[in-house]
Amino acid sequence: MSQFVQWLKAEWETLERRTGEKYSARRLSIEAGLSPNTLYQLLKHPAVKPRPETCRKLAAFFGVAPLLVLQLAGHVPSKEAAETLSELEAALQRGDLQTLILSARDLSPAEVQLVQQMVDQLRTKRREEEVARGAAVALVVEDTPDARAAIVSMLQAAGLKVLEATDGQSAVELMKTSGSLIDVVLMDYRMPRMDGVEATREIRKHFPDLPVLFVSAWDEPEMKEAAFEAGAAEYLVAPVGYDQLLEAVSRVRRGEGEKVTT
Structure with missing residues (x-):
């Protein structure tokens, strides 16, 4: 079983325990903004790498950093993911996220968008911690x-x-x-x-x-x-x-x- 499928099943089980409801693969796919058969096909063929857009939608649905899901799916090396997340956390504390995003990393537009998504996730997490x-x-x-x-x-x-x-x-x-x-x-x-x-x-x-x-x-x-x-x-x-x-x-x-x- 791939790391991505293990992660997906763990998040799936946590969702069902939290809500007290059962989620079919079709229902979960639709609520995550995916095609109805997406998760069924990924579970049926665990060796198939999910598309980056699928990873991002699942990350948003489960409330986790997109980079982590991309890493589990094999799109981003583990070391690079860990380093980027560490830099983001540090930048969030310093308040210089814009500097990080526009830094000399030669990020592509897609990578800039990904970093911004992660920034939004981290900001939301901090707001939730403060509110609660x-x-x-x-x-x-x-x-x-x-x-x-x-x-x-x-x-x-x-x-x-x-x-x-x-x-x-x-x-x-x-x-x-x-x-x-x-x-x-x-x-x-x-x-x-x-x-x-x-x-x-x-x-x-x-x-x-x-x-x-x-x-x-x-x-x-x-x-x-x-x-x-x-x-x-x-x-x-x-x-x-x-x-x-x-x-x-x-x-x-x-x-x-x-x-x-x-």
């Missing part, structure tokens, strides 16, 4: 199931523990029993029984230092002003992406919420 530091617990208050599930999924992917409430009244009641465990609240605006503004006022009466981040599709200036007056640390207009959400959660947890809407 201290086993953070988030409360997501959202009455729309799909919107709530999307936010919960992103937070859990970053390592946070998540509690859920379907409206403002439920959130206030949950805070009475679990408020001391919660590190950040993500609040929708319009909800049945009690809206986000009233819920925020109630929550901050008892937890004045708890950051409340509004995430709502409502983009009216007066609604944003009401949210800030109630004690919101920041207001994001949905839909939001993974990086945008993590950066905002990190800011409000540090007490650096932006009193502007994005």
